[in-house]
Ligand SMILES: NC(=O)c1ccc[n+]([C@@H]2O[C@H](COP(=O)([O-])OP(=O)(O)OC[C@H]3O[C@@H](n4cnc5c(N)ncnc54)[C@H](O)[C@@H]3O)[C@@H](O)[C@H]2O)c1
């Protein structure tokens with residue numbers, strides 16, 4: 402007995418330690434491989450087989466790793482910071498990067514408070530001394546935090562929790578964050594200070610909660626440390642590199658800064674003799690090995706958060722926290738989904754019907770016109786991406802297959818495709834509630850002429866460019882093409898279609914049917930499309946041709962669903978018949 406083989410499950414590589422709660426979700430339908438501690442070379446060799454990569458902060462997801470990945474759809478960061486991922490390279494390759502923006506913020510804030518208290522009361526040193534069987538009570542006299550001023554740089558998700566906790570400990574809290582609002586700050590009883598140089602002299606404790614970006618790299622260095630009160634203390638549970646480690650070492654040595662509590666370093670794990678290693682071994686420093694997010698609860702949160710998103714992406718939906726994709730709400734996406742399919746078909750039909758197999762589009766400037774209800778949509782990014790995917794897939798094995806909401810704009814730019822999206826609320830979509838039209842603009846006369854090619858004859862100069870337009874709608878969730886070129890039609894864009902342009906005279910159907918029959922091609926369905934009474938772009942004038950034009954009245958399209966692709970000799974045979982003007986085969 403022949404047992405049909407099961408389709409292979411998508412493979413996910415968990416390259417770091419992730420809580421099993423999320424991985425269990427994935428195991429339902431995905432082949433999960435847990436391989437921790439792989440070297441970069443080992444990662445390079447295994448990555449081509451994976452559709453998703455799960456990491457924390459240790460794995461360096463470089464451009465070369467992403468390029469080596471042949472099937473990768475998503476890199477999921479089980480945490481907040483994505484500075485270990487080359488997001489730009491991922492975007493270019495159409496790989497979605499997701500993270501868990503708030504799964505570990507409580508843990509990071511609690512760790513900050515724990516470090517602050519440990520530093521204030523010298524708890525790690527006292528503990529070590531005691532374990533060495535010493536009883537050194539007078540050596541470990543600490544300071545209280547109550548009544549002291551805490552300065553926060555970065556009043557974001559972690560910063561605000563730290564602020565509230567510090568208020569609970571009786572501290573005065575001030576903060577610098579150029580993007581925070583006074584409403585958010587005052588709700589947490591925090592005073593926003595306009596600049597760092599105004600805040601630094603006021604604080605007894607300083608804590609950093611910004612990402613590591615150009616404006617925050619080395620933002621606390623010698624000059625800033627010297628503006629702080631003598632005896633102030635400093636914390637970093639955000640990112641190594643926001644504090645200049647060499648400058649901090651010097652300030653600790655001089656005694657100007659009384660102590661530091663550091664969870665994150667410029668090199669992790671710190672290289673021998675590096676500034677990070679020197680800080681860690683300094684007696685005035687309380688240090689932890691990037692443990693801010695290391696609680697059972699936070700690890701469960703981030704693991705579940707990103708694993709759910711990986712599943713969503715592998716199932717073709719949009720994730721909730723994509724770092725490099727425009728945000729779109731799930732309910733909005735459900736509404737858009739049929740139109741995403743329709744517009745991809747419009748693009749693919751356009752390229753196959755109008756463009757030769759030259760590998761490029763004959764026209765590259767398009768109007769994408771939304772009419773009726775669909776015109777009310779604000780976020781049409783997925784529709785734009787679907788169009789670029791549809792237009793490019795038939796002419797490029799590499800580009801089209803990878804086009805998605807993440808890289809569509811980039812790919813359009815690279816291929817010189819310009820799309821003007823137009824929303825029209827007029828009732829001209831009637832009888833459809835929503836109508837989408839793809840109109841290719843003819844090249845401008847100047848640009849269509851080759852350099853030095855000035856001697857066009859007058860008939861060519863006055864020839865009107867051919868109308869290139871395809872319209873469609875969704876009936877329920879089913880895409881439907883309602884217009885192709887000058888012809889009014891109604892067919893489902895699916896399977897292999899033969900599109901014949903002919904004079905609308907008796908006998909044409911029989912002729913086409915018998916030529917296909919002779920070659921063993923079965924016809925699944927057939928429809929005749931007459932010339933339309935009104936064309937959506939007529940008002941533009943320039944590229945319009947109307948049904949009133951003499952000679953067009955008796956032309957029609959014949960659209961046949963066939964059970965296989967046909968060679969060019971079949972098209973030649975059809976066009977050789979009287980009254981058949983042209984034929985194209987498209988696969989949708
Ligand atoms: N140690 C850990 O394990 C751990 C855990 C979680 C988060 N983190 C890190 O903590 C940091 C904060 O995380 P978050 O979730 O609160 O991020 P967030 O994006 O919510 O907040 C960052 C804040 O920094 C502010 N900011 C940006 N540039 C600034 C500047 N030049 N000066 C002042 N403020 C500036 C932003 O306006 C924002 O409010 C990140 O670097 C994150 O990676 C570390």
Ligand SMILES: O=C(O)[C@H](O)COP(=O)(O)O
Pocket residue numbers: 457458459479480481482483505691692693694695
């Ligand atoms: O950015 C983060 O989420 C934290 O730095 C935590 O990193 P981790 O997941 O490697 O602990």
